[in-house]
Amino acid sequence: MNDKNELMKRLTSSEEEARAFLIHKCLGDRKPFCPRCREHKLYTLSGNRYRCSSCKYTFQDFSGRWINNGGLSCQEWVRLIQMFAEDNTAHAISLDLDLSYNATYKAITALRFAILSQAIDALQLLGPETGLHTHLKGKKLTGVPSKSSSRAIPVFGIMEKNGWVFIDLMQNITAESVFHFNHNFHLKLVRHGSLIHTDRYQKYDALILCGDDSLPLDYIRKYPSITPHIELSDGEFWDFARERFKRYKGISPHRFPLYLKELEFRFNNRNKDLFDLLVGYICKIVPDVD
Incomplete structure (x- = not known):
């Protein structure tokens, strides 16, 4: 427990350490690869960006991943995930991080999508039967889509x-x-x-x-x-x-499935370290649902 507390203290006080931690969660021991076509041959550009030699996509370390939604710093992401794992409310998290409620809620929504995307029925839940696919444009969350009375x-x-x-x-x-x-x-x-x-x-x-x-x-x-x-x-x-x-x-x-799958996740992992699981989920590539 002391080791975990010491790790959290370092990650929430150093943007460099938090970034290195999250990049490692994204890649493990692999080299960077294109999130679109999975090509490993890349050109390094300025500003921590890469360009794929195959599909020419220009991206950065978190492009195409759930963590690329929300506009938070790496330190903020680590602290937000820690508090979410402890079942704090969005209001409490926004106060702790000194973020607006909307920014906090958007990041938590990305976490909930990341949880749902790891469920065995994720493709069905991200399909037209729930309407959740309309919240995604490419690999980015777009907020609340226009209402459809026929849904x-x-x-x-x-x-x-x-x-x-x-x-x-x-x-x-x-x-x-x-x-x-x-x-x-x-x-x-x-x-x-x-x-x-x-x-x-x-x-x-x-x-x-x-x-x-x-x-x-x-x-x-x-x-x-x-x-x-x-x-x-x-x-x-x-x-x-x-x-x-x-x-x-x-x-x-149409957002209710996100909350139900969060409950399913929390209950089925109630004896595990949710922080480590959630960091792994938020760092995964957003699945194609178009």
Whole structure:
């Protein structure tokens, strides 16, 4: 622990050491290579830039990687990742780093995308079924895309088994289906703000979604008799997630997968050093989703 504390002290007090640390996480023992075509023959340019001999792409050490989003210094990235690993809020992190909330939130969003991109179902989650692909242009996060009233609200199934949790995007179930199951088949619902979860459904401990004004959310509020307390799984995940779900205010349905996959990541790695895992994730190359 003392060694880890000493490392963090060095990394957060020296931009040079923090940069060398992050570059090593990007490359390991390999030489720099083009993030577009993976060519290793490069021309060195001024300003810590390279030009690929094959595709002629000009780039720097973090180009094409998640860490290239946010505009933070390397010291700031290290401290932000450390505080995020400790489950601090964006507000607390912004105060600690003396950054604007928007800059902090953008960097944390890049971290959440990096976490999601390492999930086994990442390609599906970064596809049109969630709309998350519209937040990316090339290898860069572009913020909130224009709203589309035709975009479906994703529904997820949560299943805990043998100390692991699996959160799956449901293929043939829409938000409207969940209300249909409630109305016609008495599937119990619970609403917390814009979050709606169900009782057990088939092999899943619950279905969960984040609603918006396109759904009849008042339907649940108007008829309290159909929203009893649901005793969901007695497993560890619901105890782990319950307080965190309460923090999720003002989240759009299309950003909700980022938060769910963060919960899945935190729970399944609850006995590991999250800092080291997160540094590795943020330094990976952004996958092609176009």
